[in-house]
Amino acid sequence: MKPLxxxxxxxxxxxxxxxxxxxxxxxxxxxxxxxxxxPGATGSWTLANxxxxxxxxxxxSVAVTTFWIALxxxxxxxxxxxxxxxxxxxxxxxxxxxxxxxxIVPFLAPSLVVxxxxxILGNPDNGIINVFFRSLTHxxxxxxDVYSYGGVALVMSFPAAGFIYLMMLGPLGNSDPSLEDSxxxxxASPWYVFRTIQAPLLMPAFLPFAIxxxxxxxxxxxxPQILGTxxxxxxxxxxxxxxxxxxxxxxxGTAIALSVxxxxxxxxxxxxAARLQQTRATVTGKGFQPRRIKLRKSKVPCLILAWGYLxxxxxxxxxxxxxxxxxxxxxxxxxxxxxxxxxxxxxxxTTQRALVNTVALMFCASTVCVxxxxxxxxxxxxxxxxxxIAIDAVLLIPWAIPGLVLGVALLWTYINVPGMYGTFWxxxxxxxxxxxxxxxxxxxxxxxxxxxxxxxxxxxxGANAGTTLRRIVVPLIMPGLIAAWFTLATLFSRELSxxxxxxxxxxxxxxxxxxxxxxxxxxxxxxxxxxxxxxFVFGLYVLQARVTKSARVxxxx
Amino acid sequence: MSAAxxxxxxxxxxxxxxxxxVHGISLEARDGEFLTLLGPSGxxxxxxxxxxxxxxEAASGAIYIGDRCVTNPAAGVxxxxxxxxxxxxxxxxxxxxxxxxxxxxxYPLRVRHKPEREISAAVDDMLALxxxxxxxxxxxxxxxxxxxxRVAIARALVFSPKLLLLDExxxxxxxxxxxxxxxxxxxxxxxxxxxxxxxxxxxxxxxALSDRIAVLREGKIEQIGTPEEIYExxxxxxxxxxxxxxxxxxxxxxxxxxxxxxxRVAVTAGQxxxxxxxxxxxxxxxxxxAMLMLRPEDFxxxxxxxxxxxxxxxxxxxxxxxxxxxxxxxxxxxxTTERAVTLAVGDAVALRxxxxxxxxxxSAAVAALK
Numbered sequence: 001m002k003p004l005x006x007x008x009x010x011x012x013x014x015x016x017x018x019x020x021x022x023x024x025x026x027x028x029x030x031x032x033x034x035x036x037x038x039p040g041a042t043g044s045w046t047l048a049n050x051x052x053x054x055x056x057x058x059x060x061s062v063a064v065t066t067f068w069i070a071l072x073x074x075x076x077x078x079x080x081x082x083x084x085x086x087x088x089x090x091x092x093x094x095x096x097x098x099x100x101x102x103x104i105v106p107f108l109a110p111s112l113v114v115x116x117x118x119x120i121l122g123n124p125d126n127g128i129i130n131v132f133f134r135s136l137t138h139x140x141x142x143x144x145d146v147y148s149y150g151g152v153a154l155v156m157s158f159p160a161a162g163f164i165y166l167m168m169l170g171p172l173g174n175s176d177p178s179l180e181d182s183x184x185x186x187x188a189s190p191w192y193v194f195r196t197i198q199a200p201l202l203m204p205a206f207l208p209f210a211i212x213x214x215x216x217x218x219x220x221x222x223x224p225q226i227l228g229t230x231x232x233x234x235x236x237x238x239x240x241x242x243x244x245x246x247x248x249x250x251x252x253g254t255a256i257a258l259s260v261x262x263x264x265x266x267x268x269x270x271x272x273a274a275r276l277q278q279t280r281a282t283v284t285g286k287g288f289q290p291r292r293i294k295l296r297k298s299k300v301p302c303l304i305l306a307w308g309y310l311x312x313x314x315x316x317x318x319x320x321x322x323x324x325x326x327x328x329x330x331x332x333x334x335x336x337x338x339x340x341x342x343x344x345x346x347x348x349x350t351t352q353r354a355l356v357n358t359v360a361l362m363f364c365a366s367t368v369c370v371x372x373x374x375x376x377x378x379x380x381x382x383x384x385x386x387x388x389i390a391i392d393a394v395l396l397i398p399w400a401i402p403g404l405v406l407g408v409a410l411l412w413t414y415i416n417v418p419g420m421y422g423t424f425w426x427x428x429x430x431x432x433x434x435x436x437x438x439x440x441x442x443x444x445x446x447x448x449x450x451x452x453x454x455x456x457x458x459x460x461x462g463a464n465a466g467t468t469l470r471r472i473v474v475p476l477i478m479p480g481l482i483a484a485w486f487t488l489a490t491l492f493s494r495e496l497s498x499x500x501x502x503x504x505x506x507x508x509x510x511x512x513x514x515x516x517x518x519x520x521x522x523x524x525x526x527x528x529x530x531x532x533x534x535x536f537v538f539g540l541y542v543l544q545a546r547v548t549k550s551a552r553v554x555x556x557x
Numbered sequence: 558m559s560a561a562x563x564x565x566x567x568x569x570x571x572x573x574x575x576x577x578x579v580h581g582i583s584l585e586a587r588d589g590e591f592l593t594l595l596g597p598s599g600x601x602x603x604x605x606x607x608x609x610x611x612x613x614e615a616a617s618g619a620i621y622i623g624d625r626c627v628t629n630p631a632a633g634v635x636x637x638x639x640x641x642x643x644x645x646x647x648x649x650x651x652x653x654x655x656x657x658x659x660x661x662x663x664y665p666l667r668v669r670h671k672p673e674r675e676i677s678a679a680v681d682d683m684l685a686l687x688x689x690x691x692x693x694x695x696x697x698x699x700x701x702x703x704x705x706x707r708v709a710i711a712r713a714l715v716f717s718p719k720l721l722l723l724d725e726x727x728x729x730x731x732x733x734x735x736x737x738x739x740x741x742x743x744x745x746x747x748x749x750x751x752x753x754x755x756x757x758x759x760x761x762x763x764x765a766l767s768d769r770i771a772v773l774r775e776g777k778i779e780q781i782g783t784p785e786e787i788y789e790x791x792x793x794x795x796x797x798x799x800x801x802x803x804x805x806x807x808x809x810x811x812x813x814x815x816x817x818x819x820x821r822v823a824v825t826a827g828q829x830x831x832x833x834x835x836x837x838x839x840x841x842x843x844x845x846x847a848m849l850m851l852r853p854e855d856f857x858x859x860x861x862x863x864x865x866x867x868x869x870x871x872x873x874x875x876x877x878x879x880x881x882x883x884x885x886x887x888x889x890x891x892x893t894t895e896r897a898v899t900l901a902v903g904d905a906v907a908l909r910x911x912x913x914x915x916x917x918x919x920s921a922a923v924a925a926l927k
Contacts, residue, residue: 176649176651178647178648178649178651179651179653181610181612181638181645181647181651182645182647182651182653182709182712183653183664183668184611184612184637184638184639185610185612185638185639185641185643185644185645185713185722186639186664186665186668186712186716187639187642187665187668187669187716188639188664188668189637189639192668196664197653200655201653201654201655
């Protein structure tokens with residue numbers, strides 16, 4: 001792969017806009033963390049923001065909370081995700097096909113909806129479970145309180161468990177069974193084989209995903225916001241949100257400095273994980289038929305564990321569906337059943353606008369991202385050699401840092417750009433910025449499989465770079481691009497943490513509207529809107545499976 | 558044979574789901590014996606081996622290792638692989654990539670919680686036996702295919718099992734190395750006096766290494782015997798065709814002679830009259846058209862006496878011999894000659910048959926092969 005000389009300036013022109021979309025907000029965020037006034041206002045250079053953050057005992061206690069909750073959520077997610085993948089890939093568990101389909105639900109279901117579902121199920125006042133328990137015992141105690149550390153960690157574990165499940169299916173299914181068979185024949189029990197052979201062999205594939213899962217737990221916004229805030233449980237992200245959006249006057253300085261610190265930390269750790277992923281020793285599989293382990297007596301306990309965990313995701317979704325047809329949360333008297341919630345969200349002007357905006361943003365942002373991803377990956381794979389490390393680092397930023405921090409950075413940048421602050425275009429630019437790394441990863445793996453010979457043949461026969469891209473490259477990679485488009489569409493259709501910073505009157509999106517109804521105490525309307533959102537996300541997934549006829553390569557979001 | 562039975566298989570059947578892949582086979586291997594399961598892919602040979610190992614479950618029948626029953630579905634006996642005390646070498650070698658050579662070989666002893674001194678001594682001995690003493694500290698994945706193979710053998714033998722299972726262990730090596738490693742494997746097997754069950758689809762490996770060969774076809778045993786028996790007195794057209802090269806020359810049965818050494822048949826093929834062995838299966842009647850199986854090296858070329866007339870269609874010089882394909886009334890006949898015998902394409906020659914070589918099969922049995 002030799003870079004073509006002469007027209008490389010053209011490729012620099014191609015990658016400059018996405019680089020600027022990311023680099024300018026990142027620069028703005030870092031710069032303003034050293035200023036004592038918001039962008040646009042007159043101010044002077046200072047270190048006071050960092051001093052405030054680092055010297056505040058409250059911030060340190062938030063740090064400790066964040067760490068422990070993320071650790072607990074990750075540990076739970078890793079065990080559950082690995083266990084589910086193992087059951088599906090390597091055992092004869094009954095109903096494997098159903099299990100493998102349902103195990104994707106934790107990955108697909110928007111965290112916001114699952115968190116709200118759990119709030120409906122297990123809030124200490126009128127949570128369905130608690131109400132039911134009281135009616136049984138005629139007491140007034142509580143069985144569950146999801147507004148707690150455990151509640152936050154549990155619900156936070158779902159998307160990560162789904163992610164680990166999807167990521168480990170391949171390595172588990174492809175591993176050479178004779179490596180295990182030979183250990184069994186050497187006299188080792190299945191558990192000994194797992195400890196000494198399987199686990200060490202899977203570790204290189206597992207570790208980067210485990211790190212990413214941990215980072216995503218630290219960066220999660222929805223779950224701590226819904227389940228942590230009511231109990232005064234603050235992690236970095238809802239602390240930043242609180243400082244910017246809830247407190248009056250907003251504590252800009254603290255929030256921005258903390259954002260920079262958390263973002264930088266996340267970026268470094270993600271870079272390490274990406275590095276591990278590149279250098280990992282691959283255990284090659286060559287068309288092995290994985291031998292399924294007979295569970296025999298362990299069948300029932302395994303079924304209970306697997307479905308028990310999945311029930312923890314399915315139950316809140318059920319609670320959401322149920323609540324969407326009732327007047328009040330917590331009181332499911334048949335006389336109070338109603339369609340009014342759906343009527344409301346389908347006729348209310350703001351909600352209608354939010355739904356239209358969500359769909360429009362999803363289509364526009366996904367399409368633009370795929371195009372940018374293609375052009376940039378192509379430029380980086382074939383044409384541009386200079387400054388690769390720096391470019392890669394910049395393109396990693398939106399994926400690595402917390403969505404809310406990215407939102408803050410974008411907000412601080414767009415605030416001074418006419419037509420961008422609080423508008424549809426601002427949210428669109430934000431979504432595109434967020435989606436670039438994901439688009440890059442999806443498209444570059446597709447492009448990497450293209451042989452340069454095919455393009456060179458086109459060039460030899462008289463086509464210029466543009467024609468080659470349009471006539472040769474794009475048709476070859478179309479299926480991969482469609483899969484990438486759906487991955488991005490799924491991300492954007494449920495995106496909250498960037499949108500919540502950038503939206504304004506007229507540019508609301510569905511997830512922001514959900515959060516806002518929830519904060520207004522409109523629980524049943526939230527439920528109805530959630531049902532629509534979940535149906536939409538699942539519909540996208542089914543459509544994608546139909547269109548590409550293969551499971552897409554999922555990415556953590 | 559006074560040696561004890563090391564492995565006994567009784568009426569073993571194995572099925573994958575609905576489809577049966579092994580149909581009631583019975584086998585026995587003695588202590589120190591090298592028994593080969595030979596057959597084309599899909600004949601069930603690997604399945605039998607994996608059933609012996611306990612990696613695949615039997616549908617019916619029984620397997621005994623020594624005196625101990627390890628598989629008997631009817632009686633609910635199903636000893637797990639780790640309880641069978643077998644050594645096994647896999648086609649992929651299955652060398653654990655995260656361990657050194659020494660750790661790989663030591664694993665079966667570690668599992669058995671042997672004292673560290675004993676492990677160390679046994680591993681050193683095994684590595685010396687397979688000639689890998691200098692590689693003990695290497696990462697197993699840095700080794701060549703042939704060396705990985707030896708690690709696999711050392712690991713399978715380190716705990717002195719009485720029975721060694723080998724699943725196409727030479728198939729990933731190149732031709733030259735294959736012969737070398739095969740001979741070495743046989744030497745080690747003889748020295749350790751372990752009974753070996755060896756699975757291969759390569760007939761030359763099977764002939765060179767085995768004490769006895771079981772030829773399998775579609776989950777059934779076609780013939781069990783020494784390499785000489787298999788090659789020289791194949792029981793079925795399939796065995797003759799699969800082991801070595803076989804010509805099936807149309808002939809007519811003249812008369813049947815029952816002698817002390819079994820049934821013999823006098824046949825005519827072309828102008829030649831031959832008294833040859835009859836196949837074990839099937840009765841022949843005088844005047845019946847049949848098939849005379851002859852190997853390429855069973856012929857000599859001579860035009861002085863009546864034989865099988867062929868016209869030469871192709872010729873190939875392969876170094877030690879010359880190979881020809883001739884045409885006998887529409888049947889292709891392969892034969893080899895000394896280097897010195899040079900025939901040109903189009904030459905008409907008569908082929909004579911050496912000694913009493915050749916076996917007569919029923920025409921229908923040969924036709925079923927095609």
